[in-house]
Amino acid sequence: MPQPTPPSVLRRPRLWIATGLIAAVVSILFALLYVGGNVNPKGNLRDLPVALVNADSGADAGGRHVNLGEQIVSGIQKAAKGDKSIDWQLVSREEADKRLGRGKVFGALVIPKDFSATVTGLTAPQPPAQGKATPPTLTVLTNQAAGSIGSSMSSQAAQKAAHAASAQLGQELLKQAGAQKTPLPTAAQLKLADPVTVNVADGHPLGSRSAMGLSAFYYALVLVVCGMLGANVVNSQVDTALGYLHTDYGPIRKREPVQHTSRVRTLAIGMALMLGLSLVMGTLVEVATVGILDMDASHLGLLWLYSVATIAVVGIGSLALFAAFGTPGMLLATIVFVAMAVPSSGATVPVQALPGFFRALAEFEPLRQLTEGLRSLLYYGAQADAGLARAWASMGVAFVAALVFGFAVTRVYDRRGLHRIPHPDAGTGAPAPAETSEAAEPTTA
Structure with a gap:
């Protein structure tokens, strides 16, 4: 007996409202932050x-x-x-x-x-022999x-x-x-x-391949983006390996058997993988910028260590937000590491020419500290008091805060039984939501 065609999801008001609200918030937030920080230096x-x-x-x-x-x-x-x-x-x-x-x-x-x-x-009076003054x-x-x-x-x-x-x-x-x-x-x-x-x-000459003093900012921005994107990849790959997500290869859909794992252990797996990937990503960023593009740089060993550490800290911080807030955590990470960070970084417009709100953000936003540290590495001979010491201290504080926040929240979720895929005998006896049959009736997009 033929099945009736289900109604299109485009007819659902909830889809339009939820998507519209997210798009509206992102649009106005980025506009206010990006333009508001630089409109009147x-x-x-x-x-x-x-x-x-x-x-x-x-x-x-x-x-x-x-x-x-x-x-x-x-x-x-x-x-x-x-x-x-x-x-x-x-x-x-x-x-x-x-x-x-x-x-x-x-x-x-x-x-x-x-x-x-x-x-x-x-x-x-000038004597004739003396000439002009x-x-x-x-x-x-x-x-x-x-x-x-x-x-x-x-x-x-x-x-x-x-x-x-x-x-x-x-x-x-x-x-x-x-x-x-x-x-x-x-x-x-x-x-x-x-x-x-x-x-x-x-007063302080720079090399010709220093982007007129902006190479430190662009390098720092690359590290932050790599950390965020790396965290997104790690998060999806871990969920796929544990059977929480499907993997699509063109028309083929694959799903691993579900492994019931605590949220704390899932986060630990992701962070360990992020640390490993940071070594690869940090190395390739330096190879691409210094080796291929011939960017002016010295202290290459210290620059490599700084690059790896930055990607690791941003990635682990993003994973902590993902674990605590789920899908909204990705948007929150974008706001924290990009939307609020770029206009308050002091990289283009100096902090002294920013509105008060952005000056306050600059005191703790990571991109400001990361850019100052890279300026020290690239332009000021890696002097600690030229911003490098503060950058390392900020990274240390952010790393510890990410660990404490991420594991504290996931532990609370686990203790309260808020498992990502609850066992059937956890209370209601109902089957796990993610284990429902894939042969469900199709939905017309």
Whole structure:
């Protein structure tokens, strides 16, 4: 006797509502996080660290000793009181180089040793044999290794401060020149009005194959994605091996015999497999990026260890979420490791230019810590205080938290009898849901 054709699943409101809600949440969440974190970096800019170096030794002019470098520093600090966007850090040149080489500042404004002497020399009478006076200069140092946008913001702020100082000095020089008996030609007056030359230089040079300071971020993102995808593969393969899922090979469907296993043991199997796969994936990521693509990198052994550890920690954290929340855990892992992590990573837009919510996220979101650690490995000679120590500590905390959370939740599920496939004698005597016949009536999609 022919069986009646069941109604299409597309007629079920529940399917449309559930799928629509998930799609809506994902769409608005990713839009708010990705665009919201980067839509107005200048408006959100607060306390961007920039070094200020005054190496000026001063000069004698008009019977008194003057230090125009101190005058510039005082003017910058006075202006900074009403503008909190830049955190000017007054340091020596040696300390500025150290901070540039550790990613602690995004740039620097350097006042040279002979600055006062060259400025005062512009209005001093020049003997014919001496020729033209040396033009005074200020140097702006950039630091793309700390982030290209942050370095650009630092450079703009430093150049603005330098040109403002030049204009202020120009007014004073014109007054001094006007007091002289011999009037200056128009060309000389124009030169005195803006006397300082501003030079821009790279404060911490990078190799040509460093993606202009973004290779650390892209490498970190690859490691996170590998950890998440690896966890998804491990989760499905373990469930397939235990008989919880079917495996489709084209038109062929295969299913292993069901093995009744506790949730704790299932999670332990997945984590052990994830640790093994991390060795393979971490190795291949480094081979592909450094060996094939010739990405600038040093400390290759430490980079390999860091890559393997990162993939393992992200993968184990994802597996813990899968075990605790089931299918929604995959969406939750995507939100934690990607949706909230990328805009708060400080890799493109610096943390100092993010809204307050994202600054708070940056304190614990893994991608921020991972990127800082990779910057240390790739750009700063693997210095511990350049972000590497914090990255390792964060990974350690995340690893322990994933283990504790995952096994605590699965143990509670097991103790309460919330087995994935309950035994028939567990209470109701009903057959296990996953063991129902595969010969059920077909459903029209």
